[in-house]
Amino acid sequence: MKHRLGLLLLLFSLAGCVAHQASDEPEIDQGPPESPMVWQEEYQFSPPPPPWRLLKLDETDYSIAYFRACDDESGPGEHPCESTLAYDEEPFGYSRDLVRRQQEFFRRFLWAARVEFEEPSLRKIQALGGEALLAETIAHERVLKDKALVQVIFAYRGERVVAFYLTQWRPVDQEFEREQLGDLREFVASFSFLQPSFYQRLTMD
Amino acid sequence: MEGHQRNLYLYERFNARVVGVSRDETSTLQHWTESLGLTFPLLANPTGYLGINFGTQHKGFPFFARRTVVIDKWGKIRYTQPGSPDYREILQLLQKLHGEEVQK
Numbered sequence: 686m687k688h689r690l691g692l693l694l695l696l697f698s699l700a701g702c703v704a705h706q707a708s709d710e711p712e713i714d715q716g717p718p719e720s721p722m723v724w725q726e727e728y729q730f731s732p733p734p735p736p737w738r739l740l741k742l743d744e745t746d747y748s749i750a751y752f753r754a755c756d757d758e759s760g761p762g763e764h765p766c767e768s769t770l771a772y773d774e775e776p777f778g779y780s781r782d783l784v785r786r787q788q789e790f791f792r793r794f795l796w797a798a799r800v801e802f803e804e805p806s807l808r809k810i811q812a813l814g815g816e817a818l819l820a821e822t823i824a825h826e827r828v829l830k831d832k833a834l835v836q837v838i839f840a841y842r843g844e845r846v847v848a849f850y851l852t853q854w855r856p857v858d859q860e861f862e863r864e865q866l867g868d869l870r871e872f873v874a875s876f877s878f879l880q881p882s883f884y885q886r887l888t889m890d
Numbered sequence: 891m892e893g894h895q896r897n898l899y900l901y902e903r904f905n906a907r908v909v910g911v912s913r914d915e916t917s918t919l920q921h922w923t924e925s926l927g928l929t930f931p932l933l934a935n936p937t938g939y940l941g942i943n944f945g946t947q948h949k950g951f952p953f954f955a956r957r958t959v960v961i962d963k964w965g966k967i968r969y970t971q972p973g974s975p976d977y978r979e980i981l982q983l984l985q986k987l988h989g990e991e992v993q994k
Binding site for chain 2: 844884
């Protein structure tokens, strides 16, 4: 039987809404060097190998992020020459269908960088113990002549979509280093949840 | 807005509906709704009286300040919070209010 309208949320002033909710300072239990990392008692994963380094997050676009620059290994690299590998509990978009979600995601992802995405290639895969979608594309920043290789893995945590991604920036005349995508795959393969999410707990009763 | 759209299925479970209110004209809101893919209603209130009633229309400003208001089925305001929405706090409140609604 349908309920009558019970509660009403009124939202004033629609401009400039943020998509992500601020989170507390992450608590990290790194344990011994070879052991998996435990994050806020929520996630467990093997960190990507050096020179990837944990990014201190001062915004909320990611839940967990690692960063590496070309000069981490072989001297100063040409700008832009850097990569980000991240897990996002609330990726852009809202659909719980993975194909629709990736469409919504790429409308917002890297919006501040003013890039144009090529049509992503999509592949169904398994991740986090279930159905997932791998999307890969190249973003072009035609004014600064930069480009970015972007691979995103959309998966489920309970009913909600979460995402892992790798963004590798390069000058337009340089080749991408696709072997970094292996670091993303290993990160995802090692990733597990230690407890039900906030949203799962909310609907358990 | 995207956060609310993402949580719509949970609002539905808690028997809640979400409505946005703005001083923009309907044509602006129509464009905005389509570009963001929003499926909940946005109300155009160019005269601003709703904002005045809810304390979001600051003197001299042509737009509302952000505020989230939760009204229960009996018309009572149960929550009002300025600024960016705290989605988790809102969901926890809706869960609690829905529990009250079911018990009555």
